[in-house]
Amino acid sequence: MKYRFATEAIHAAYNPDEHNRAIMPPVYQNSMFTMKEIGEQIPFRYARLANPTRKVLEDTAAVLENGAAGFAFASGMAGIDCVFRTFLRPGDTVIAVSDIYGGSYDLLVDVYAAWGVNVVFADLTDPANLDKALAEHENVKLVWLETPSNPLLRLVDIAALAAKAKAAGALVGIDNTFATPYLQQPLDMGCDIVFHSATKYLCGHSDVLMGIVVAKTPELAKPLHTMMVNTGAVAGPADCSLVLRGIKTLALRMERHCANALDIARRLEAHPAVEKVFYPGLPSHEHHDLARWQMAKGCGGVVTVYLKNDSREAANSVIKNMKLVRMASSLGGVESLVNHCYTQSHSGVPPEVKAELGIRVGLLRFSVGIEDIEDIWADISAALDTTL
Structure with missing residues (x-):
């Protein structure tokens, strides 16, 4: 049964009966889980691949954003980097809002532009500017939004921009940190990927460093999961527990x-x-x-x-x-x-x-x-x- 947001924030993706009836998700402070035979298919084997505490948080984030799957990273920048690294290659173009978080700007300019990705910043407060950027640049694989923006709180029309980007064959990712899923659910407006610096409102108590990415479809989730596993910047179970506690309020x-x-x-x-x-x-x-x-x-x-x-x-x-x-x-x-x-x-x-x-x-x-x-x-x- 699908509940309203405040109820889902407390109860989504967790069944106490599956964890010895513990009201709060336990902290599985384990690096590995035992197997009884060669090739045994169990949901948790090694914590880089999956961890029960992290899985509850990832599934909760997916429910709150109406997505197919969530992924919890060791920092916000690790989450953004996983998105870029999964869907961009040298020669590809990414169009990003010009009014962007400084860390995202540094990542695009210092890492991805140097790697051979064509990085384009555009004032997307006017949707016509996306039309212009799409017409001027080839191989646009990703449009990266941020609304409200940091720090001048400019807004972009998510639905309008998502429609234009999708018509051009590009994926749409969005930094939803300032709004949180309580105020804004971009996947319902046409975006493919939503990102949060969970360090901020999702945690809410200034005691965790974390990034969360939610993919709209299983097809998008699969390569993101592969990249997360291969690069290894996963969130630890204790931090996941703290963010789960924060989400409840x-x-x-x-x-x-x-x-x-x-x-x-x-x-x-x-x-x-x-x-x-x-x-x-x-x-x-x-x-x-x-x-x-x-x-x-x-x-x-x-x-x-x-x-x-x-x-x-x-x-x-x-x-x-x-x-x-x-x-x-x-x-x-x-x-x-x-x-x-x-x-x-x-x-x-x-x-x-x-x-x-x-x-x-x-x-x-x-x-x-x-x-x-x-x-x-x-x-x-x-x-x-x-x-x-």
Whole structure:
């Protein structure tokens, strides 16, 4: 029986009767499993191939994304790399959104372009730009999306882009980290592969490094599984257990993240130290109308701002003067965090590309947590005041 999201997040893909009636999936801290005879076909033999704890997490992710199979990796970048390595070869073309996570940019430019893959970045907020890129480049095998994007929270029309890419014979992959499957299910909109940095909202407690990939069909899942097994960057069972625990509260946490982020975004718009606020839930956001139907449940927990004083000193003043909100490299935990994207998440992106994308020195990305909203705002507003 198919349940609603919050119920599936707690019960999907796990039967206590199959694990000595344990309510929570046990941590199978095993590297191998015994066989009774040569050629015995058992589901678990060696942990690189499969592990019972990891399998529950992978199957849960597949259920939540309405996919055929999930795969859990030792890091988010390992998950993205497995997708690229599975479906791209020298001479192939990948078209990626220009407004992309810095780690994904580095992987495409430093590894895959050097390997002979034609890497094309395009502003896909206008679907017509995908038509142009498809017409200008041969052997397009993959279109890579990210929406909302990191850090400026731009949206792309998933269904429209997926239809165009599929008509051209290309696969469509998407980074769904900021939205999570609670807010957005891209496989239902035409995508073939969905990726999550499970380090972030799926885990939700800042204590795991992990990537999760979900394939829409068994045909796509098979080569992904082969690549994962051959390259070996699999997630460990203890980490899988922690992410499974986090997923059980994903619906509740995302509701609070969304509510707090929208409230903070509205208040930031009125603060004299802020030039511009980026949050899809605000009417002022360039893609607000798209967000209203593509992310109908909410627009996530990340809010990004341009400071009026566009300087490192001003950004550092805000960071140093916050007591509750701490500077950190990631996001998506229960606690509120701030990231200076120019020197952190996008540090490897060339300055001219940062300028083109709008990643300024005075840009701050807030991961709004689930603390009391008044405490979050008091901390942020007092720190912003120091730049006036």
